[in-house]
Amino acid sequence: MLTGNLLWVLVGTILLGVAAGLNGTFSFLQKQSLVGDAAAHAALPGIALAYLVFETKELPILMIGAAITSGLSVYMIQWIVNQSKLKADAAIALVLSVSFGIGIVLISIVNQSTAGNQSGLNDFIFGKAATMAKSDLIWLSGSALLIILMCLLFFKEWKLMIFDPVFAKGIGLPVERLRTLLTALTVLTIVTGIQAVGVILMAAMLIIPAAAARYWSSHLGIILVTSAFFGALSGAFGTMVSSLRIGLSTGPIIVLVAATLFLLSFFFAPTRGLLSKLRKKKEFKQRRVAQEAMSHE
Amino acid sequence: MNALQIKNLSVAYEDKIVLKDVNISIPVGSLTGIIGPNGAGKSTLIKAILNQLPNKTGTVHILDRPLNPKDLIVGYVPQRNAVDWDFPTNALDVVLMGRYGHIGLMKKPPAKDKQIALDCLKNVGMEAFADRSIGQLSGGQQQRVFLARALAQEAEIYFMDEPFVGVDAATERTIISILKDLKAQGKTVFVVHHDLQTAGDYFDWMILLNKTITAYGPTKQTFTQENLQQAYGGKLFFMDQAKSNDNLVGER
Amino acid sequence: MKKMFILFITAILLVGCSSKTEEKSGKPLVVTTTGQIADAVKEIAGDNVEVKSLMGPGVDPHLYKATQGDLQTLEQADTIFYNGLALEGKMSDIFEKMKKEKTVSAIGEVVPADRILSDPMNPKLADPHIWFDIDVWKIAVAEITKTLIEEYPDNKDEYKKNEKAYFDKLDELSNWADTRINEIPEQQRVLVTAHDAFSYFGNSHGMEVRGLQGLSTNSEYGLKDVQNIVDFLADENIKAVFIESSVSEKAMNAVIQGAKEKGHTIQVGGELFSDAMGAEGTEEGTYIGMYKHNVNTIVDSLK
Numbered sequence: 001m002l003t004g005n006l007l008w009v010l011v012g013t014i015l016l017g018v019a020a021g022l023n024g025t026f027s028f029l030q031k032q033s034l035v036g037d038a039a040a041h042a043a044l045p046g047i048a049l050a051y052l053v054f055e056t057k058e059l060p061i062l063m064i065g066a067a068i069t070s071g072l073s074v075y076m077i078q079w080i081v082n083q084s085k086l087k088a089d090a091a092i093a094l095v096l097s098v099s100f101g102i103g104i105v106l107i108s109i110v111n112q113s114t115a116g117n118q119s120g121l122n123d124f125i126f127g128k129a130a131t132m133a134k135s136d137l138i139w140l141s142g143s144a145l146l147i148i149l150m151c152l153l154f155f156k157e158w159k160l161m162i163f164d165p166v167f168a169k170g171i172g173l174p175v176e177r178l179r180t181l182l183t184a185l186t187v188l189t190i191v192t193g194i195q196a197v198g199v200i201l202m203a204a205m206l207i208i209p210a211a212a213a214r215y216w217s218s219h220l221g222i223i224l225v226t227s228a229f230f231g232a233l234s235g236a237f238g239t240m241v242s243s244l245r246i247g248l249s250t251g252p253i254i255v256l257v258a259a260t261l262f263l264l265s266f267f268f269a270p271t272r273g274l275l276s277k278l279r280k281k282k283e284f285k286q287r288r289v290a291q292e293a294m295s296h297e
Numbered sequence: 298m299n300a301l302q303i304k305n306l307s308v309a310y311e312d313k314i315v316l317k318d319v320n321i322s323i324p325v326g327s328l329t330g331i332i333g334p335n336g337a338g339k340s341t342l343i344k345a346i347l348n349q350l351p352n353k354t355g356t357v358h359i360l361d362r363p364l365n366p367k368d369l370i371v372g373y374v375p376q377r378n379a380v381d382w383d384f385p386t387n388a389l390d391v392v393l394m395g396r397y398g399h400i401g402l403m404k405k406p407p408a409k410d411k412q413i414a415l416d417c418l419k420n421v422g423m424e425a426f427a428d429r430s431i432g433q434l435s436g437g438q439q440q441r442v443f444l445a446r447a448l449a450q451e452a453e454i455y456f457m458d459e460p461f462v463g464v465d466a467a468t469e470r471t472i473i474s475i476l477k478d479l480k481a482q483g484k485t486v487f488v489v490h491h492d493l494q495t496a497g498d499y500f501d502w503m504i505l506l507n508k509t510i511t512a513y514g515p516t517k518q519t520f521t522q523e524n525l526q527q528a529y530g531g532k533l534f535f536m537d538q539a540k541s542n543d544n545l546v547g548e549r
Numbered sequence: 550m551k552k553m554f555i556l557f558i559t560a561i562l563l564v565g566c567s568s569k570t571e572e573k574s575g576k577p578l579v580v581t582t583t584g585q586i587a588d589a590v591k592e593i594a595g596d597n598v599e600v601k602s603l604m605g606p607g608v609d610p611h612l613y614k615a616t617q618g619d620l621q622t623l624e625q626a627d628t629i630f631y632n633g634l635a636l637e638g639k640m641s642d643i644f645e646k647m648k649k650e651k652t653v654s655a656i657g658e659v660v661p662a663d664r665i666l667s668d669p670m671n672p673k674l675a676d677p678h679i680w681f682d683i684d685v686w687k688i689a690v691a692e693i694t695k696t697l698i699e700e701y702p703d704n705k706d707e708y709k710k711n712e713k714a715y716f717d718k719l720d721e722l723s724n725w726a727d728t729r730i731n732e733i734p735e736q737q738r739v740l741v742t743a744h745d746a747f748s749y750f751g752n753s754h755g756m757e758v759r760g761l762q763g764l765s766t767n768s769e770y771g772l773k774d775v776q777n778i779v780d781f782l783a784d785e786n787i788k789a790v791f792i793e794s795s796v797s798e799k800a801m802n803a804v805i806q807g808a809k810e811k812g813h814t815i816q817v818g819g820e821l822f823s824d825a826m827g828a829e830g831t832e833e834g835t836y837i838g839m840y841k842h843n844v845n846t847i848v849d850s851l852k
Contacts, residue, residue, distance in 0.1 A: 005807040009772055163391075167375065170347060171395075218387070223385055247763075
């Protein structure tokens with residue numbers, strides 16, 4: 001029956017899928033998908049710190065903590081690249097592993113303390129979609145709507161910013177502020193999404209729907225919609241499958257569905273899919289052979 | 298009024314001096330070629346003028362004012378390798394980007410701007426490719442799309458960075474035709490150019506650059522063997538044609 | 550430079566070794582894992598030993614990982630008692646190691662197999678929450694007495710006397726609990742909690758028991774588990790569910806909201822002590838006080 005807990009988790013994961021799909025497309029085009037991975041892992045120490053400092057497990061406070069460390073990690077990566085000889089990949093790996101490590105240490109400190117296990121902080125590592133309730137949906141739908149709205153408003157600006165940032169600056173576009181806005185939205189997506197899929201798998205939701213959508217179109221608008229659709233589909237299908245048996249965690253199943261969609265796109269997408277390309281190659285060869293035959297007559 | 302006035306411009310990059318003491322004044326309505334050997338700092342000069350470099354000293358005035366992108370008076374055609382052509386968009390869309398400054402933030406491009414973009418595509422002979430995805434365009438076609446984008450900006454001053462590199466003959470003819478049109482409209486154009494054979498024909502003003510300004514001014518006075526030898530450090534050879542003043546010039 | 554290096558290494562070695570020569574109080578040190586076990590040791594041995602428990606209030610023994618400090622404490626211990634039956638899931642290697650140096654007793658594992666309940670999901674696994682069945686717990690505590698007497702035979706009479714007194718109190722507790730629980734109308738005698746910690750409790754006092762998570766808080770649970778509990782609550786018309794002091798209440802809240810959605814209003818009956826006890830120095834910091842608190846909370850919400 002599509003009511004109550006099932007409905008809430010369904011709606012929640014669909015909203016999350018849409019937000020991650022939209023946001024992830026822009027990160028993907030900027031070739032910064034792994035920065036999203038680092039930012040997701042960096043949310044963990046923020047949650048633990050918020051709990052330790054304010055001694056509360058109120059979700060808004062934990063989420064603010066998560067947002068702060070997550071946002072900081074993005075700037076840390078940029079700072080390291082600018083100030084040292086490290087390239088982006090090393091900087092990302094460094095920030096990701098160090099912040100995640102700090103997060104785990106902080107959580108184990110929390111777990112040693114009285115009432116520590118009541119904090120439920122462990123659920124942020126792999127997510128706990130099963131415990132999504134009506135109250136969580138308010139946050140999730142707010143975030144998702146905000147992200148959709150921003151994507152509609154700034155679609156052309158972000159498009160130009162990613163394609164040709166120098167030209168964008170040249171016509172007076174506030175490129176730095178646009179970039180900050182996009183980063184802020186990514187952090188928002190991460191912070192709301194980790195409740196369902198956890199910090200470790202959040203990157204997958206930012207990357208996979210966008211990568212899969214790329215196979216279906218060369219038009220940015222269509223890619224965005226497709227990516228959002230794939231994200232939503234992963235959330236919905238993942239939720240339904242995880243509700244079939246006891247002991248199945250929803251987050252990982254959502255990611256598996258997304259990965260399946262990617263594989264299907266990779267092989268079967270018209271024009272850009274592997275099978276389509278192979279078929280075109282074959283047809284081309286056949287035509288060449290026919291042409292050669294004719295010219296020899 | 299000068300289209301471009303530069304005073305004491307120097308640019309350093311990691312302790313290396315890339316441009317030193319550049320002082321030039323170029324009038325409105327000119328078609329200026331920026332010439333120099335590899336590594337002379339030609340692209341750097343453009344970047345410095347367009348405020349893309351943080352560590353420069355000196356001043357740059359365009360139409361007697363410091364550059365303010367919001368004035369929308371400067372059009373820019375970057376080098377082709379400045380962008381990733383795998384980006385999911387089509388030719389018309391790229392040209393339309395030239396209108397974003399006029400359209401404003403957060404607004405959907407109105408039909409009027411789309412028409413301007415289409416007209417600019419027509420001007421460069423690419424209207425048939427309007428919805429072709431840019432990854433499928435040839436080098437020359439990509440260059441023409443960039444040119445169309447700059448035209449769509451409806452600017453007063455244009456800066457083009459090596460637009461003739463690696464393009465087919467048709468594209469070359471298109472670019473020259475556009476340059477002539479722009480001049481006829483009273484616009485000012487600066488072009489970083491690599492081909493000494495054609496430089497003398499295309500441009501009525503020249504800047505000869507090799508980290509410093511060797512010479513600049515109207516082509517006839519500037520584009521001389523002596524100046525060229527100085528700018529290129531004696532690495533040129535000339536083949537004099539007895540008949541005319543045309544020199545065949547090549548870099549050794 | 551070489552001198553500095555040697556000094557540095559020496560300093561580290563000294564610091565590392567110094568912890569072994571800490572001033573001992575003169576009394577034997579008995580270290581336990583859970584508070585329940587520590588409480589029993591204190592009742593039996595009185596002031597004759599010093600008792601330390603590794604897991605304080607609110608700590609979940611299923612997930613607990615020993616810290617460096619804990620390892621040192623265990624090193625210093627003369628005798629170690631733990632629950633066994635895989636309660637301290639992440640510490641088995643440590644106990645194996647300690648067994649070689651001193652007496653380490655898994656008090657739950659002496660309980661005869663016919664008194665041990667099994668995991669409903671996996672019949673081969675044992676349910677470790679034995680302290681909630683007072684009669685079974687007495688068997689485990691008797692093992693504590695036996696071991697203490699073996700280690701410190703001088704106090705044999707005192708320990709036997711203390712054990713009898715403690716067992717009398719436990720019998721009293723058991724009868725009192727049975728009486729109270731009978732106040733709950735029969736169809737309301739259902740105990741729904743965050744994880745399956747209360748099977749022994751339900752078994753000994755005649756209550757049906759359901760947990761959202763399985764035996765260990767480590768076990769995975771998903772949407773179906775939540776839905777099952779919600780359906781169960783609505784179908785059986787249960788008045789209250791209970792959160793636990795050592796488990797996050799987010800899951801229970803989702804269950805309550807889900808039941809509400811089905812038109813069935815349900816309360817949080819209160820917080821129960823499941824794997825850990827209350828704060829030291831309080832009534833609930835003792836086994837008997839903790840047990841009483843649980844019974845009162847359960848009865849007052851369900852009756």
